Structure formats: structure tokens, C-alpha cells
Amino acid sequence: MQQTSARGGALRALAPLAWVGPAVALIAVVVVWPVVVMVQSSFLKISRFGVVQGGNGTGNYDKLFGEPDFGGVMARSLVWVVAVVALTVLVSLALAQLFNQRFPGRRFARWALIAPWAASVLMTSIIFKWMLDPEVGLINMLRRDLGLLDALGGAAADPLGSAAGAMPWLVFVAVFVSVPFTTYALLAGLSAIPADVYEAAKIDGASKLRTYWSITLPLLRPALTVAALINVMNVFNSFPIIWAMTHGQPGYSTATSTIFMYILKGSDIGESAAMSVVNFGMVIVLTIVFLKVSKWRTAPA
Amino acid sequence: MTLTQNAPSVAEKETAPVTAPRALPSVKTVVIAASAYLIAFVFLFPYLVMILTALRPQEELRQATYLPQRFEWSNFTNFWTGGLAQNLGVTLQVAAGSTVLVLLVALPAAYYTARHEFRGRTAFMILVLITQMFQPTAMLVGIYREFFQFGLVDSVWALILVNGGFNLAFAVWILNAYFSSIPRELEEAAFIDGNGRFGALFRVTLPLAMPGVVTALIFTFIAAWNEFVVALTLTTTPANQPLTVALNSFIGQYQVDWQNLFAGSVIATIPVIILFALIERKVVGGLTAGSIK
Numbered sequence: 229m230q231q232t233s234a235r236g237g238a239l240r241a242l243a244p245l246a247w248v249g250p251a252v253a254l255i256a257v258v259v260v261w262p263v264v265v266m267v268q269s270s271f272l273k274i275s276r277f278g279v280v281q282g283g284n285g286t287g288n289y290d291k292l293f294g295e296p297d298f299g300g301v302m303a304r305s306l307v308w309v310v311a312v313v314a315l316t317v318l319v320s321l322a323l324a325q326l327f328n329q330r331f332p333g334r335r336f337a338r339w340a341l342i343a344p345w346a347a348s349v350l351m352t353s354i355i356f357k358w359m360l361d362p363e364v365g366l367i368n369m370l371r372r373d374l375g376l377l378d379a380l381g382g383a384a385a386d387p388l389g390s391a392a393g394a395m396p397w398l399v400f401v402a403v404f405v406s407v408p409f410t411t412y413a414l415l416a417g418l419s420a421i422p423a424d425v426y427e428a429a430k431i432d433g434a435s436k437l438r439t440y441w442s443i444t445l446p447l448l449r450p451a452l453t454v455a456a457l458i459n460v461m462n463v464f465n466s467f468p469i470i471w472a473m474t475h476g477q478p479g480y481s482t483a484t485s486t487i488f489m490y491i492l493k494g495s496d497i498g499e500s501a502a503m504s505v506v507n508f509g510m511v512i513v514l515t516i517v518f519l520k521v522s523k524w525r526t527a528p529a
Numbered sequence: 530m531t532l533t534q535n536a537p538s539v540a541e542k543e544t545a546p547v548t549a550p551r552a553l554p555s556v557k558t559v560v561i562a563a564s565a566y567l568i569a570f571v572f573l574f575p576y577l578v579m580i581l582t583a584l585r586p587q588e589e590l591r592q593a594t595y596l597p598q599r600f601e602w603s604n605f606t607n608f609w610t611g612g613l614a615q616n617l618g619v620t621l622q623v624a625a626g627s628t629v630l631v632l633l634v635a636l637p638a639a640y641y642t643a644r645h646e647f648r649g650r651t652a653f654m655i656l657v658l659i660t661q662m663f664q665p666t667a668m669l670v671g672i673y674r675e676f677f678q679f680g681l682v683d684s685v686w687a688l689i690l691v692n693g694g695f696n697l698a699f700a701v702w703i704l705n706a707y708f709s710s711i712p713r714e715l716e717e718a719a720f721i722d723g724n725g726r727f728g729a730l731f732r733v734t735l736p737l738a739m740p741g742v743v744t745a746l747i748f749t750f751i752a753a754w755n756e757f758v759v760a761l762t763l764t765t766t767p768a769n770q771p772l773t774v775a776l777n778s779f780i781g782q783y784q785v786d787w788q789n790l791f792a793g794s795v796i797a798t799i800p801v802i803i804l805f806a807l808i809e810r811k812v813v814g815g816l817t818a819g820s821i822k
Contacts, residue, residue, distance in 0.1 A: 247641035250634045258694025266671030278677050331562035340569035346805030347798045348755035350773050355575040364593045412813045465666040467758045501670045
């Protein structure tokens, strides 16, 4: 035992590496290295088939910023994130309040809320595309029977055919799949608020609205902040909804920067990499702005 | 303002015992319950439509009727005889492979960081936290070029690696929380009883952390099962594509056999919704862990 103590000491120093090393290696290969490759690629001239044809300086960025659709795509991405996250948070605040009440069958009602969260976003988007089918879509049939639509089959029955018609539906589906997680996060936040705070408010004679505004909301802020932040990330990076429902068409009129990046990948990988780097920068900026605004502080274990 | 949240046990807390014994529900309760059921129905609605469409006979697909006149169960058997069964196989391989990879890598890391102080521990936890913020979509071009260089395009291994890597963070966080909550003394006692370090770990600590392990396992499995954009980028041969990509490529065709598409969707969706229901209470804690302190 004593003889091996020197070796034991060296082993002990290496012990963390044996336990934590594989995790670090996996993150390095799958998460960190692609970022490096991506930044590198954005300065290279790469053929459609992936062959590097030499450096390209800032050529990829110049080409990207020169794209006639670039400005529109970036503006749309921003509106997309703000609209989806804001609506998601508003709807979830209301739903959390409702599902926090006690009523018979609450467990099952909450359980139903899980479906869009657990199901693949792609599948949900495909179903909505089917329900919006101009000729046999269920939503269009409902609109017709409610007198909102003259007849099936025409351009009016094809909301996904135009940007103005498609965007609201894309936002709707994005909110639909984001609300369950957000509501659950807020429910968890609500259950962490001690009951005696409400007792005190009651004794002071505060109205329900007043209580919600000055007690519930402030105490809910940590949960709200984290849920919103996770949503910002998810929505900014969202791909399947738009891809399945419109492919970013007509033209690029429903494309966000993520969709644009993917389409560019088919024609010019270097330019697509440049778009990714811009996206990546946006994600980081969004995060920092968001953290500043909500005065959130990281506290890792 | 400090608001602590412990991962398990937050979601649903049955407050105070029922005061009145079985009186008629008040008007307020009825209104609340009715609106909650209505909302629950809205959230289930698309999946009901999915099931009904999957059962529509081919000739009724282009008829504008709310309900099918008869159910065509053979749509499901057609799924198995059609090429899609192979794609389901790929999905299973990717989901199972990623889950095994995540557990193999996350368990030791989570256990060690919960039990030991060491140089680089904080750095490691921050690295994991940052990973949780990143999504493969944002670095798709980098992932594609990297695996292209590895010669792993169109390979199931690439999908296992990527899905494993991006779901590692959740597993590490939730397992770390569980291991930290298990008293060190329990493990020490088992060690003194002559079980050895690993014996104590496997006989005492791991069984106690089982709820966390199961949560991490199901979460990773579902995430890999549902993954779309990485698979869309990294697989090119139809036979090597997981179900999500294969179903999506249906839509591009001139004549979409929606009933087969939806039979596939039902098979791809219903199992994960049920699996997810089992772990739902723990997932919120795991996703927001490390953020609320």
C-alpha cells in the first residue's frame, strides 16, 4: 500500500479525467469542434460537393450580405422570435393560472397538454399542413361551415400559399408546440410560491388582480425568465415547422435565417457557413441582451 | 429574492385536504374545469386528426368530410410491408444508441462531480450548461463538414454521436441533482460493510438514483427519436434515413399518400407521448436546473 502511494497520488490527480473525460470528449467532438469547422468554412471557398477550393477571405460574407433577400430574412427572424416567444409566454401565464386551480380531472387535463411537447415538432407541423389543405383540410372545412370561407379549393382556402396567409399559421404552430413546456415551467414556479404570502395579501384586502400583479408575477419571475430564455433559443433555431409547412416559400417570403442557411447549403456551403456564423452571433447576442434585461444571474451548481 | 426549486416533486402538489365532504361543485369549479377540458381537447386535437387520417381509406382521402365513413386498418399493415419499416429500424437504432451513449458518458461524470471537489469542476459544469443552450441547427454546416471529413455521412453512428452529444447536458444535470441528494453516509456504510467502492456504488447509490436515470434515459430516447434536422442533413440514402426524414420526403412527392404518411406518424408519435407522460414531472426540473438558484 505504502509503496504504491506515489503512483496512487498520480492516479488520484488523473481520476477526474477518467470519470469526466468521456463527457468532455463527447462535447468537444460534437458541440465544440463543429463551431470551429463552421467558422473556418465561412472563410473558405467550398464546392457544392464539399471540396475545398482554397481561401475566400470575406467573400462568403460579402456575397451573403449582398443577397437581395438577406435583409428581409433577418428582419423576419427577429419578428418570428419576438412574436412566438411573447405569445407563448402570455398564453402560458394564463394556462398556468388555470391549471393551478383545483378541479376534478386536473391530472388528465394536464396530461393532455403534454402531447405537443412530447411529439416530434415535425409531425405536428405535418398535421397542421394537412389540416390546412385547400381542398380537404379540416380547418378550411370549419372555416367554410362557420361562414369565414366561401368555398374550398380556391386561393382563399390556401393560407400557406402566400406569405401574409402563412406567417400567422407558422407562428400559431410554433406557439402551440412551445406552450406546454412553458406552462409546466410556470406551474412549477407557482407551486414554489408559499401560501402564506397570499394569506397576507388577503388580510390586507388586496384585490385578485392586484395580488397577481404585485405578488404572483414578481415571485414567478425566475421561472418565467428561464422558460422564456429556453424558448428564445428553441424558436430562433426552429426549423421543422417552416420547413414542413412552406419550405420558406413562396420565394424566401416565409424563410427565417435558419431556413435560409439550410437552403444556401444546397448551393454554396461557404456562404451557408457565413449565415450560420451570423446566426450563432445572433443567438449569443440574444442571450446576453435577454439576461441583461431580466437581470438573470448564472449560478451553476 | 431566492426561489429554490428542487428537481423532483415540484410539479403537482396536492394542496390542503378537501374541506367539504362531497358537496356539489361550485359554479366556479365547473367553469374552471370546463375551460381546462376544452383547452386539453385543443391540445390533443391535431393528434386525433392524425389517428383518424391514418385510418381513412385511400378513396376517401380527397373527400371533404370530417370523419371517415369506414376505418381502413390495413393502412397500418401497409406500413410494415412498405419501405418505412426499415426507416423505423434506423430510428430505433439511433434512439437506443444515443441513449446508451449518454448513460455511459453522463453517469460517471454526474456521479464524480456530485461527490468530489476537483480542479476544473466548475469549468466542466459551465461547459455542460452552455451545451444545453446550443442546438445542432445553429451549427449544422459545421456538423455536416466535420462528419463529411470523418467519412461518416449517411452513417447511423454520426446520428448517434450528435444526438448523444446534444442531450448529454440534460442527463448530467438531472443525474448530478439525484446523486447530490443521496447522503454520502449511505454509500460509506455499504463500503464499510465490505462491498468495495464499486459494490457500494452499484448496490446502494445507483438504485437510489434510479428515478433520475430513468428520466435521463427516456428524455434522451425521445429527443433522439424525434430528431429531424441533423438526420435530414447527414443522411442521403432513403434506406439510411430515420422515420422523421423519410416521412418528410413523402410530402415532396406529387401524390402524397397521406394515409400511409399518417399511419407512420401515429407509430412515430403515440409511443413517445406515453413515454413522456411517465417522466413529465421531472423534466421541467431537469431543463431549468442550474438556472434557477
